[in-house]
Each structure stands twice: as structure tokens, then as C-alpha cells.
Amino acid sequence: MGKRGPKPQGKTETIHARTVKVYFPNESMLDQWKELAAKERVSLSKFLLWHADRSLRKRSMVTEKVVDQLKKENEQLKEECVHLSEQDRIRELAYKRIDEEVQKLRAEKFSDEGFSGQRQYDPRLIELLKRGNRLSDDDILDELHVDIRDGKTVQGISKQLVMLMKYGLVDKIPQGWRWKG
Numbered sequence: 156m157g158k159r160g161p162k163p164q165g166k167t168e169t170i171h172a173r174t175v176k177v178y179f180p181n182e183s184m185l186d187q188w189k190e191l192a193a194k195e196r197v198s199l200s201k202f203l204l205w206h207a208d209r210s211l212r213k214r215s216m217v218t219e220k221v222v223d224q225l226k227k228e229n230e231q232l233k234e235e236c237v238h239l240s241e242q243d244r245i246r247e248l249a250y251k252r253i254d255e256e257v258q259k260l261r262a263e264k265f266s267d268e269g270f271s272g273q274r275q276y277d278p279r280l281i282e283l284l285k286r287g288n289r290l291s292d293d294d295i296l297d298e299l300h301v302d303i304r305d306g307k308t309v310q311g312i313s314k315q316l317v318m319l320m321k322y323g324l325v326d327k328i329p330q331g332w333r334w335k336g
Contacts, residue, residue: 177203188203251300254300258277258299258301259305259311261311262277262308262309262310262314262315263307263311265312265314265318266311276315276318276319277315279298280312280316283298284319284325284333284334285336287334288333289328290331290333291330291331292313295316295331295332296309299312323335324336
């Protein structure tokens with residue numbers, strides 16, 4: 156007959172492999188724990204094992220609760236982020252429409268030959284020109300986000316440039332416009 160595997164060991168044979176020594180800070184603490192174990196009518200070993208196991212399970216449960224809570228908070232924050240992004244997008248669109256409307260109203264005052272009163276130049280046009288770069292008509296319209304199909308606004312921007320040239324603030328050069336200041 157061939158060799159058989161190792162003989163299965165019972166609890167008694169594996170006791171040393173399963174043993175852990177616990178050192179208490181002082182003898183009075185050891186005595187206190189022994190008394191507590193005796194009150195529950197279990198060995199000190201079982202008493203310590205039960206409390207250690209209970210403590211680890213409790214810690215695990217707390218950790219799981221914290222993780223679950225963090226997951227919920229994360230989901231709520233993601234939803235809030237999506238909501239705020241949508242609000243931001245809507246505000247951007249509203250701002251853009253308002254900006255376009257203001258630009259049209261300013262431009263209309265310059266394109267209306269019969270207008271009397273004070274006209275306000277588009278501050279973005281002035282800032283754009285003050286950068287000192289040569290700007291073509293197309294560059295100016297692009298920078299101001301003016302739709303070239305919007306004739307009144309384009310005409311108003313052109314009139315502003317002509318008026319600024321009359322006041323000696325800009326020069327019309329072959330490549331476009333340049334700020335003189």
C-alpha cells in the first residue's frame with residue numbers, strides 16, 4: 156500500500172498553532188479581566204476572544220455605515236453638480252442674449268441717422284482697439300461675437316469706428332483699424 160496523507164489533527168494537537176499570548180499592563184488589570192470572565196462563567200480566553208471579535212465587528216459595521224454615508228453624499232454632490240452645471244449653462248445663455256441685445260441697442264443709436272442725444276460706445280470695442288493690434292473689420296466682428304448677418308449691429312459697429320476716427324482716436328489703415336489714443 157502507498158503512503159497516506161498526514162493524519163488529521165484535532166483541537167488538542169493544534170492548540171499551540173492557535174495560541175496567542177496577551178500581556179496586560181499590570182497584574183491588577185489581569186485580575187479584573189479574570190473576574191469579569193468568571194462572572195460570565197467562561198474562560199479568560201473565550202472572554203477575550205468574544206470581546207475582541209465583538210469590537211472588530213462593531214468597527215466593521217461603523218466603517219460600512221461611514222462608507223455608505225459617503226457614497227450617498229457623493230451621489231448627492233454629483234446630482235447637485237449636474238444641477239449647478241445646468242443652471243450655469245442657462246445663465247451663460249441668458250448673459251449672451253442680454254449682451255447681444257445691449258450691443259444691438261448701442262449699435263442702433265449709431266446706425267440711426269436721426270438719433271439725437273448721447274451715444275455710448277461699446278466698451279468692448281474700445282478695449283479691443285486699445286490692445287494696440289491691427290484689426291480688420293472681420294477681426295473686430297469676431298472678437299465682439301457679432302453675427303455678420305445682423306446688418307444693424309454691423310452698421311452700428313462701423314459707425315462707431317468712423318466716429319472714433321473723426322475724433323482722432325483710431326486710424327483706418329490698409330489692413331484694418333489701429334488705436335491712436
